[in-house]
Amino acid sequence: MPKRKALMQRYAQLLIPLLSLLAVIVINLIVNPAFFTLAxxxxxxxxxxxxxxxISILDNGSELAILAIGMTLVTAATGGQDISVGANIAIAGGVVLRVLCGNEAAPASLHAPIIVAFLACCAVAMLFGAFNGMLVSVFKIQPMIATLILYTAGRSIGYWVGGGQIAKISDPFxxxxxxxxxxxxxxxxxxxxxxxxxxxxxxLRFTTLRLYTQSVGINEKSARLNGLNPLWIKFLTFLIIGVCVAISGFIxxxxxxxxxxxxxxxxxxxxxxxAVAIGGNALGGGKFSIGGSILGAYTIQALMVTLYSMPGVTSESIRFYKALVIILLVSISSPVVKNGVSKIRMLRKKDIAREVV
Amino acid sequence: MPKLRFGKGGQPLTDSNLLLVITVSIFAAMYIISMIAFGGGFLNPQQFLNLFNENASLIVLACGLSIVMVTAGIDISVGGVTALVTVCCAVHLQGQGGNVPASLILALAIGVAFGLIQGLLVAYLDVQPFIITLAGMFLARGAATMVEVNPITVTHAGFAALRKIEIRIPGIGYYAKNGNFINSKIELGVIIALIVLIAVFAMFKWTRFGRNLYAIGGNSQSALMLGINIKRTKFFAYLLCGGLAGLGGFIYLLHTGSGAVTQATGTEMKAIAASIIGGFLLSGGVGNILGTLFGVISLVTINNIVVSMGLKGPWWQGITTGAMLCFFIVLQSIIMSRRNGGKAVRPIWMRKSREIGS
Structure with missing residues (x-):
């Protein structure tokens, strides 16, 4: 019984993202039974x-799912979010283009092996991750403000790194x-x-990553008293999100x-x-579930694909419907509603107990 | 570091005022150096006033954001609401032959509606403000496209007359090429923005609501124990921010004269950046609204400097803005930690009561 309870608690967090994904799927099946045919x-x-x-949901949701991994770790350790990932992808993309194309706009052959381009874009993305990480850990700046700098400058830096031109790669490989x-x-x-x-x-399974990020996120001071170095762990999460940015930028x-x-x-x-929020993770840091975030990412992608397939939804107005769903989801999973539901359940249990007596 | 002491009684400078002093002195230094180095446009009072003319709506939006940020919240829907307001007012004035007062009411109503919903969700349902106002941004931009996809230029007679209202400042001006002295002008939007700024300043300084905002941002636990209604205060903060976003949208339309979905793209981040440069901390409880004004004009002055320096690449504006933001943010961080005895800035719940407040 206690084991079951522990399991329940562990997976209760996944309930909301799973249910919302399920709801999206069911709605699709009702509207169009052929929605999920695989050819x-x-x-x-x-x-x-x-x-x-x-396939299209899984395919197009890839970048988001990869970023959600990094974002979950950053959120867990620092209690804040990295809002510069989109801009960093632009920088990573600029690096890839610059390495592969040099100064040409449409080179006939690549200037460098692809692996070199990938490693370069990894290195640069980690460098910018390190910049963010340094601001957050050493200078104690809230993550959202620290990453606001790159959010503002990133796309311009990407353009600059890319040589001020939009090159095109025609290599099939x-x-x-x-x-x-x-x-x-x-x-x-x-x-x-x-x-x-x-x-x-x-x-997460074989290293102390989960334990350390969670303890720093829950209480930085006591983590330090227990011999952890919160600065390094926060810095590390920003390096990890740098790698995530590089991979998704490359894709x-x-x-x-x-x-x-x-x-x-x-x-x-x-x-x-x-995605992190839908996955049931607290945006204030602490305990996290990577599975929840990934489910959240695919839920968002599934929602987008579903909305696109609805009649009367254009690519411009899709954000309106997306926002409605987000508001609904966040309201349902808000602490107040959760507490209310558990209170009702407690009352019911009491009633049952009274009836038995 | 010895505490800076100012004025009567030798009271140590509060965090808010220290950050304000830094912002103002850096802006002044930046502007004076560019006056000496570049001369030309920087010596023209009209260019200085244009900082206000072109950014009146940003000032109003940043005021709203400052109100929310002092409670340790955030509102990123303001840019979207601005776009929605410009589109709706343009459709109302142009397509339906409406009148100006009705369009102003429409603008305020849209803003207040967004503030109302977001405030209810944030204050009473305890939802993360970042997520819910993000949804608000999507909602506003999406709704704007549903109202009208194409940009509309407003040629409505009453509105055009309103746009033409400008105030010439006697005695200040420049000599035109033909030798005539032209008095510098400011637009109607600037007057509204300055009135809003003064009103918000007075609210922060002298009203119970304004002091409550600082109290719940500084330490919401002790604010609760002092008997402050945290939920209601937060709700009104978001409501006010929404209303100001609506007004800001109207001023934006007043300046540009056209309504489009793409209007005010990225304005929410500009407004947040302006508040941060002005000395508001995202952790709440610290900030002076006058700093926000200087934040806005510093942010746009840097662009003028980039142009004057002859950096032609389209990427330089973004990079220099980011660099300036970086400079301010790191500077604030260093100063705040020096003030706290060389240690890191402590979290909200560990600060002493003296450090909280204006």
């Missing part, structure tokens, strides 16, 4: 690949990362996301084979924070 089609490159709404590898029917971003999730799950560039600095990954920071 094997031959695409332009001559590969037979899976197609369908599920480069497009595999955002599309399909020949012979593999599943989109590559999904595979990359699974790898990222596996990496973080292993890290994003590969998808479009170019970077539009002013619009790439626009509002993705907001969606990532939303």
């Amino acid at each position: 094997l089609r031959v695409n332009n490159a001559g590969n037979s690949v899976f197609a369908g709404n599920i 480069f497009s595999y990362f955002g599309g399909f590898i020949p012979g593999v029917p599943i989109p590559t971003p999904i595979i990359i996301t699974i790898a990222c999730i596996a990496a973080i799950v292993l890290a 994003k560039v590969s998808r479009m084979s170019t970077v539009n600095y002013s619009s790439i990954a626009q509002d993705i920071e907001m969606d990532a924070i939303l």
